[in-house]
Amino acid sequence: MCVLILQISLDTMAATQKCYAKGSCAPGPVPEGHLRIYSMRFCPFAQRTRLVLQAKGINFETVNIDLKEKPEWYLEKNPQGLVPTLELPNGKVIYESPITCEYLDEVYPGKKLMSSDPFEKAQQKMLLEDFSKIVPLFYRIPGTKSKGEDISALETELKEKLSKLNKVLVNKKTKYFGGDSVSMIDYLIWPWFERVEAWQLKQYLDGTAELKNWTLRMQEDPTVKAIMFKPEDHKVFFDSFMAGKPNYDYGL
Template sequence: MSGSQRSLAKGSPAPGPVPDGLIRLYSMRFCPYAQRPRLVLAAKGIKHEVVNINLKNKPEWFFEKNPLGLVPCLEISDGKIIYESAIVCDYLDEAFPGKKLIPTDPYEKAQQKLLLEHFSTVISALYKILFAKKDNQDTSELKLQFFEKFKAIEEALTKKNTSYFGGELVSMMDYMIWPWFERFPLFDVLEFLEKTPRINAWYKLMLQDPAVKETYTEPDVLLAFYKLYSQNSVDAADYGLD
């Protein structure tokens, strides 16, 4: 991987053409959606550079890359652009050699997509907890609602009876949901891992995965970032950099 960790903000010049032999990922160091393709890039060993975007103070030219102004966004050497995290990850797996993360069996592929659809409701429940915490509201009921949705993930892994969601090796589903598990301390739901033994075992295995280790951010750093981000600080994206 190449590229500077510091984020580009309003007024920053646009980067030049993507260097030969690389692809470019527009990202943000603490964004869970942007971590998805970073996990896939690391897992597949794809040569790339990362350009971080300040999401609180976006450079004007970035909207030419992605009209939504969101990360992740992938730029290929011939100027082609892909965005939306799931679509970016699918492209990376299909377009580049190395181990395949998406199941080849159509039924297994469909099952992962169905489970990922359900996980989007888990993500929504997590952010409801986070926003309530920010407003100093009681989160007890929201945590119960989260756990009701979360239990389906435990049931899916129990039914499959494998170490990972795709079998005995890490697959796309594992990487697609991992970023939110990394942020469980931020959402204050780490206790629920003890109530889901299969997921807890999976969680411990994922912590040892090379791609997870490469993209991992310590909980105290995430907490400090979010404190700044929730205060609308334009410096949040570069928290921890000299």
């Protein structure tokens, strides 16, 4: 038996709904002329895909998933149970954030977010691979600190990796990682920097002037501004997440 949850067809500017959890009914077919993204409001990985959907002006609806009590029907769509997942009008699904983002840029018209130059595209994918090694530190430092354990080695590692990221901008002499305008690589990196203040990691940006300037520019990007949360909202969710009781529906 499933519990019916009201699902409203959303466009790119609409607010999301409360999470679907275990025991809920699956939503109906994807509305004509739309995509559906299975997401979680505070998930940085899902935010990547929502940024690309927003930037390209794609019509979509959002179905948020309770990642602690996942609906049975969602695991049939994505056996990994992670977000984001894209569902197409024909019922086919695509998941993993970089893959969904690249698909959207290749299939949908409008501003191209990925470079058409094969070498530049490869450079950005290499940069994303390097950044993927930074992401775990954003979680490990607060988690280790909350246990009262020594975080000095983790702090040193994070500072070194952020310094290397800063050097990329210094060497490129551009405003953004992909050039002088926001591109795919910027949207793929941004979500964790939106959270540095809430996760008490902002001090690790000291000494990375170009990276700091990049964060300030990204905060003014219309796409980022359209879907970003305030630091205090991120903090409330992150605190609940760290306590083992994530409040996915905070603020709704």
